[in-house]
Amino acid sequence: MSGKTLYDKLWDDHVVYTEDDGSALIYIDRHLVHEVTSPQAFEGLRLAGRTPWRASRNLAVADHNVPTTDRDKGIADPVSRLQVETLDQNCAEFGITEFDMNDDRQGIVHVIGPEQGATLPGMTVVCGDSHTSTHGASGALAFGIGTSEVEHVLATQCLIQKKAKNLLIKVNGKTGPGVTAKDIVLAIIGKIGTAGGNGYTIEFGGSAIRDLSMEGRMTVCNMAIEAGARAGLVAVDDVTIDYYRDRPYSPKGNDWFMAERYWQRLHSDDDAVFDKVIELDASSIKPQVTWGTSPELVVAVDQNVPDPAQEPDAVKRQSMIRALEYMDLKAGQAITDIAVDKIFIGSCTNSRIEDLRAAAVVAKGKKLADNIKLALVVPGSGLVKRQAEAEGLDKIFIEAGFEWRDPGCSMCLAMNADRLEEGERCASTSNRNFEGRQGYGGRTHLVSPAMAAAAGIAGHFVDVSSWEMQQ
Amino acid sequence: MRAFTQVTALVAPLDRANVDTDAIIPKQFLKSIRRAGFGPYLFDEWRYLDHGEPDMDCTHRPLNRDFVLNKPEYKGAEILLTRENFGCGSSREHAPWALEDFGFRAIIAPSFADIFYNNCFKNGLLPIALPVEQVDELFKELTPGYQLTIDLDQQQITTPSGKKIAFAIDEERKYRLFNGLDDIALSLQHAEQIKAYEAERAKRAPWLFTE
Numbered sequence: 001m002s003g004k005t006l007y008d009k010l011w012d013d014h015v016v017y018t019e020d021d022g023s024a025l026i027y028i029d030r031h032l033v034h035e036v037t038s039p040q041a042f043e044g045l046r047l048a049g050r051t052p053w054r055a056s057r058n059l060a061v062a063d064h065n066v067p068t069t070d071r072d073k074g075i076a077d078p079v080s081r082l083q084v085e086t087l088d089q090n091c092a093e094f095g096i097t098e099f100d101m102n103d104d105r106q107g108i109v110h111v112i113g114p115e116q117g118a119t120l121p122g123m124t125v126v127c128g129d130s131h132t133s134t135h136g137a138s139g140a141l142a143f144g145i146g147t148s149e150v151e152h153v154l155a156t157q158c159l160i161q162k163k164a165k166n167l168l169i170k171v172n173g174k175t176g177p178g179v180t181a182k183d184i185v186l187a188i189i190g191k192i193g194t195a196g197g198n199g200y201t202i203e204f205g206g207s208a209i210r211d212l213s214m215e216g217r218m219t220v221c222n223m224a225i226e227a228g229a230r231a232g233l234v235a236v237d238d239v240t241i242d243y244y245r246d247r248p249y250s251p252k253g254n255d256w257f258m259a260e261r262y263w264q265r266l267h268s269d270d271d272a273v274f275d276k277v278i279e280l281d282a283s284s285i286k287p288q289v290t291w292g293t294s295p296e297l298v299v300a301v302d303q304n305v306p307d308p309a310q311e312p313d314a315v316k317r318q319s320m321i322r323a324l325e326y327m328d329l330k331a332g333q334a335i336t337d338i339a340v341d342k343i344f345i346g347s348c349t350n351s352r353i354e355d356l357r358a359a360a361v362v363a364k365g366k367k368l369a370d371n372i373k374l375a376l377v378v379p380g381s382g383l384v385k386r387q388a389e390a391e392g393l394d395k396i397f398i399e400a401g402f403e404w405r406d407p408g409c410s411m412c413l414a415m416n417a418d419r420l421e422e423g424e425r426c427a428s429t430s431n432r433n434f435e436g437r438q439g440y441g442g443r444t445h446l447v448s449p450a451m452a453a454a455a456g457i458a459g460h461f462v463d464v465s466s467w468e469m470q471q
Numbered sequence: 472m473r474a475f476t477q478v479t480a481l482v483a484p485l486d487r488a489n490v491d492t493d494a495i496i497p498k499q500f501l502k503s504i505r506r507a508g509f510g511p512y513l514f515d516e517w518r519y520l521d522h523g524e525p526d527m528d529c530t531h532r533p534l535n536r537d538f539v540l541n542k543p544e545y546k547g548a549e550i551l552l553t554r555e556n557f558g559c560g561s562s563r564e565h566a567p568w569a570l571e572d573f574g575f576r577a578i579i580a581p582s583f584a585d586i587f588y589n590n591c592f593k594n595g596l597l598p599i600a601l602p603v604e605q606v607d608e609l610f611k612e613l614t615p616g617y618q619l620t621i622d623l624d625q626q627q628i629t630t631p632s633g634k635k636i637a638f639a640i641d642e643e644r645k646y647r648l649f650n651g652l653d654d655i656a657l658s659l660q661h662a663e664q665i666k667a668y669e670a671e672r673a674k675r676a677p678w679l680f681t682e
Contacts (some may be wrong), residue, residue, distance in 0.1 A: 017661060021642040036501050037501075037562065040504070056682040064501075067500065083503075086504050123679070128564075128584055144562035148564060148654070149593070155659070156659060157665065195555055198585060211625075230585045230586060254608060259678050262675070319487070319488050415499070434494065437493050438497075439517065
């Protein structure tokens with residue numbers, strides 16, 4: 001019999017029972033809750049007279065609607081305010097721990113989970129948010145769910161699931177200078193497409209993934225959903241275990257040693273069989289920039305906007321033509337000739353301390369170009385913000401002309417006041433470039449933090465891997 | 472949840488691949504704490520020429536006449552025919568809520584994003600994945616007034632010419648959708664098994680059971 005993949009091990013450890021057709025009731029170790037996808041779930045519990053199965057396994061935080069300025073004044077938009085207040089009331093009523101808006105530990109749900117040690121290796125982690133895949137970086141089985149499932153987890157601490165297939169994406173070799181986790185994952189999506197991972201759990205492996213920090217691995221797993229997979233995984237190693245030592249919710253004392261022993265077996269066996277394996281050469285990956293309205297419409301920064309006429313598939317060709325029109329770009333245009341209006345450094349993809357450091361290295365001692373209307377740096381949590389300030393990163397950004405904000409989802413999806421105006425173009429470290437995502441009629445280009453900062457300084461896209469040296 | 476047994480209805484074609492949930496229901500409408508009332512804002516940015524906001528009265532908003540759901544010949548459509556990877560992106564269940572509230576009962580496409588696919592079954596909405604060639608053929612056959620009959624029990628679609636197309640669906644999902652069953656009540660029938668699992672797991676992973 002062949003060995004097990006990491007996903008097989010995580011799945012087997014959480015099955016409560018399996019139906020004849022293969023669907024299973026699986027146990028959920030950690031449920032993260034935010035204000036947007038939970039109100040109807042709590043309402044459902046209330047209407048049915050149910051209570052949470054294990055309230056202590058839930059952790060709540062408001063992140064999507066929170067303002068990133070003048071937080072002491074509360075939320076100006078009454079509709080946003082009601083949603084956040086509803087979360088506060090629901091958590092109080094059902095006995096769920098919540099980090100409120102003015103708590104230092106508040107932040108983007110996918111940043112604070114690992115930061116607090118509330119999401120750990122070997123756990124099943126769910127949240128009513130597709131970017132829950134982020135937590136797979138620790139060797140946890142983590143995936144996004146809908147509101148009906150949020151209610152189901154609250155009421156039963158379980159979910160009905162069908163096991164996905166196993167996909168291994170191996171990124172071999174070493175990345176070149178200026179190439180980050182974000183570029184790796186965008187290159188992967190460019191190769192396999194946004195539906196490439198549908199029906200699979202992706203394990204990311206290979207030396208270029210092993211060489212990443214936990215923050216980098218989180219960036220890669222975060223965008224597994226943009227490759228179509230609900231869950232992304234990275235095997236546990238010393239980097240993982242060192243990261244979780246002494247986190248507030250991490251196991252303590254003897255529990256720690258027991259957990260460490262268990263976590264060390266959280267990798268795919270040498271003889272494990274995957275349903276599909278895809279390999280990439282890290283040395284061939286360059287800094288990436290998306291040019292269209294789907295994350296798969298991506299090229300290296302030294303390339304040109306592709307020509308739909310060269311695309312043989314009719315459905316894809318139509319998508320490309322529509323994307324060029326929406327993005328107001330022309331086939332053949334050099335990516336480095338595209339000027340931007342706004343810069344957004346933040347989101348659950350790229351708002352951790354390492355991301356802010358990478359952007360600060362580029363911004364240090366420079367000024368934003370004259371054509372930049374607004375450049376936001378939005379740390380992923382209150383603790384990331386404090387750490388960055390201790391390192392003086394806030395001053396570097398402010399001196400360069402960036403605004404230094406309070407933590408939240410912010411302009412990744414523009415549910416708060418931070419957004420693009422119609423026709424504006426943004427270099428963004430977030431995860432989705434869909435039509436209207438960052439504001440009605442706004443145009444989004446997804447890039448790494450260093451690439452976003454460099455676009456802010458130059459006023460247009462530049463290749464950080466060579467540009468930094470010339471400055 | 473409304474049960475799905477058999478539906479005979481008008482089909483509307485949405486000839487786009489990778490239709491994401493931000494397009495199905497834009498983020499400003501996610502601020503609602505209710506579960507109903509999303510239908511008027513379905514595909515808001517494609518359907519209207521102005522910018523929609525929550526609680527807006529849509530009866531006098533300027534319509535994008537080129538958008539398929541605004542064409543009189545597709546009024547009352549309950550089946551949506553579309554392209555690959557429908558429902559990709561955000562996990563928002565507001566997307567199936569909006570489709571269902573608008574009047575859709577079924578969606579036919581070559582493939583669906585996993586979370587969206589799952590969410591449909593919680594809301595009486597039937598997503599049907601067919602081979603890309605069959606979807607192509609339906610797009611070619613489709614003219615205004617085109618109706619399909621979908622029979623969940625038989626797992627079969629019947630075209631106006633009487634042609635039968637079989638589709639696959641998990642037994643468990645089919646059973647729940649066909650009967651309109653409440654997932655939570657069914658899972659809670661296994662409460663003793665959940666407790667037994669917790670007791671056994673607490674021995675293996677006590678750090679998860681400290682509080």
